Amino acid sequence: MEQMTKKQKAILDYMKAHVSEHSYWPSIRDIQAKFRFASTNAVFGHLQALERKGVLQRIPGAARAYKIVPEAVADLSETVIRYEGPDDSAIELRSIPFAGSIAAGLPDYTESSGVLASMQAPISEGSRRRAPQSFALRVRGDSMIDANINDGDTVIIEPGTAKHGDIVAALIDGETTLKRLIKQGSKIYLKAENQNYPELFPVSELVIQGIAKSVVRPL
Amino acid sequence: MEQMTKKQKAILDYMKAHVSEHSYWPSIRDIQAKFRFASTNAVFGHLQALERKGVLQRIPGAARAYKIVPEAVADLSETVIRYEGPDDSAIELRSIPFAGSIAAGLPDYTESSGVLASMQAPISEGSRRRAPQSFALRVRGDSMIDANINDGDTVIIEPGTAKHGDIVAALIDGETTLKRLIKQGSKIYLKAENQNYPELFPVSELVIQGIAKSVVRPL
DNA sequence: ATGTTCTATGAAACTTTGTTCACTGTCAAG
DNA sequence: CTTGACAGTGAACAAAGTTTCATAGAACAT
Known part of the structure; x- marks a missing residue:
């Protein structure tokens, strides 16, 4: 399983947050502005990478049209909280x-x-x-x-x-x-x-x- | 409270369904195709109406960028499902x-x-x-x-x-x-x-x- | 009858946005 | 040293998408 880079994850998180706040996806230029990229192509590359890694689906040519694959995201960034008890017991969240x-x-x-x-x-x-x-x-x-x-x-x-x-x-x-x-x-x-x-x-x-x-x- | 027309509600429903299925909004042309309008302007008018009635928010110029105002939708189309029992009983959802x-x-x-x-x-x-x-x-x-x-x-x-x-x-x-x-x-x-x-x-x-x-x- | 509103057509203007191309720098592995 | 993957710049293009304009029939109330 190929991991996401830090920046890719940041971009994905920003996209999620944008959707959550505005209810529609950001454009490439929105992302560019957020991360202070000088070129849209920087964003484009990251989106390509995210798609290649399977966490993001894009519709070629369509504007602000994405789809996140939750399973892939979970695989790549699974959160496991583990509580160790005094004895041999343990609880996993x-x-x-x-x-x-x-x-x-x-x-x-x-x-x-x-x-x-x-x-x-x-x-x-x-x-x-x-x-x-x-x-x-x-x-x-x-x-x-x-x-x-x-x-x-x-x-x-x-x-x-x-x-x-x-x-x-x-x-x-x-x-x-x-x-x-x-x-x-x-x-x-x-x-x-x-x-x-x-x-x-x-x-x-x-x-x-x-x-x-x-x-x-x-x- | 100004009601939605049948077509406006249909369009809103389609937009919701589209979002639900694809996770991004349809474009005006998508809606046009769906309802077999000959002109994009027909859709445009309906979207304007929906915005005027407060159920939909648009971001001018932005593609596939909308926001639904649930309170307004609820006010305009409160969903009450009513199950009538055999006797005098009834249950409302x-x-x-x-x-x-x-x-x-x-x-x-x-x-x-x-x-x-x-x-x-x-x-x-x-x-x-x-x-x-x-x-x-x-x-x-x-x-x-x-x-x-x-x-x-x-x-x-x-x-x-x-x-x-x-x-x-x-x-x-x-x-x-x-x-x-x-x-x-x-x-x-x-x-x-x-x-x-x-x-x-x-x-x-x-x-x-x-x-x-x-x-x-x-x- | 008459004006108004709603709904729609058809075409065009215009903006937004995704995409491509050429080029640069960095960093680690072979 | 060189190769290759990665990350980024900068400019330009073309498609996608929104918006505007002119026009017109139907429904409806005045």
């Missing part, structure tokens, strides 16, 4: 990327840098295996309303092999949707838990992004 | 503004780009009065940890007169904090529900922003 988007605007990238949800299970000294790459997803729509997952809830997704009955985040028509996975013999269905929706949603090609592990919801 | 973090003091409405759904209690047919102006706050810090409200949780606040035992969002030294309200005779205290904090926090001047009605938290 691991930052997980926030992949969801909010209703009126852009993904709130300010949250992705902080600790949204944390793994708090005490770990034994020996079994310090790498935690799965979880991420959080804000739920849109009411497809899982009967499973008590409502629009606006946030779901913690973890990758892994899904089994029958799991609620999964699946890619359908380029959209990430939350459905329950139903396996009937060799057939696989996705079931929306909403009486108003078709009961079973047959799928041929299935891209499962992860399994919903927990929900954040109003009480 | 009402969109409420998301006021951001509680940490930095006053609610940061710039961050308020999200909408959380609030479940109203089942309402009887006759008493369909307008819901109070609720808002959501993100909790920072651990002052209410013993009340099971943790850092990162989101609390739904509703204005109103607080009574003994209520958890309130109160303004102390310019900062919004979450505390339990204790009335002892004529004296009023604010109590942080954390063993490490002073038990009772006497206050003379008290600005209560609202009463915590519900919490959003990881399960």
Whole structure:
């Protein structure tokens, strides 16, 4: 995994902050001004590097049009806080990327840098295996309303092999949707838990992004 | 309050959807293509109208640079989803503004780009009065940890007169904090529900922003 | 009838912005 | 010493994108 340089990270952070504050991306010249570059090409080079490293996607020719790949950012700058207890116990807090988007605007990238949800299970000294790459997803729509997952809830997704009955985040028509996975013999269905929706949603090609592990919801 | 026309709302929705999907705003020409306008000026006019009505902010000259004003959108198109039960019962889901973090003091409405759904209690047919102006706050810090409200949780606040035992969002030294309200005779205290904090926090001047009605938290 | 507002066309002007090219300096590895 | 990767300057270009102007039909109230 190729690391980001300090300046690249700074530029990425500035872009995030700009989006968070203004709700739209900065132009190359905005970045140039911020970092006092004498040439736009300096910025251009860094953006190319960021794209090559996979943390940033650009749309060629389009203005102020970017997309941050949270997984890549997390890989390149993972935050792990470790508390050592008096005895052999320890607690790890691991930052997980926030992949969801909010209703009126852009993904709130300010949250992705902080600790949204944390793994708090005490770990034994020996079994310090790498935690799965979880991420959080804000739920849109009411497809899982009967499973008590409502629009606006946030779901913690973890990758892994899904089994029958799991609620999964699946890619359908380029959209990430939350459905329950139903396996009937060799057939696989996705079931929306909403009486108003078709009961079973047959799928041929299935891209499962992860399994919903927990929900954040109003009480 | 001037309403949005159907087309204006459609355009706004498309812009939102575009942002949600691509993480950057559509250009005027993108919108033109989407709605099959023959002229960019048709879009331009609608955007002007949306800005005049206060739901959209534009940065003149800048490309793909917009900002949605959630309060205005909420005012102009308050979302109330109403489920009618078989008997006289009914449940209303009402969109409420998301006021951001509680940490930095006053609610940061710039961050308020999200909408959380609030479940109203089942309402009887006759008493369909307008819901109070609720808002959501993100909790920072651990002052209410013993009340099971943790850092990162989101609390739904509703204005109103607080009574003994209520958890309130109160303004102390310019900062919004979450505390339990204790009335002892004529004296009023604010109590942080954390063993490490002073038990009772006497206050003379008290600005209560609202009463915590519900919490959003990881399960 | 008449003016006004809203919505739209069509073309053009103009600004912003991404992109490219040629060139320079630095720093570390071979 | 040389090579190559990296970071940057400075100028120029072309595409993308916003804005303006002139015009016109439909809906609607006066």
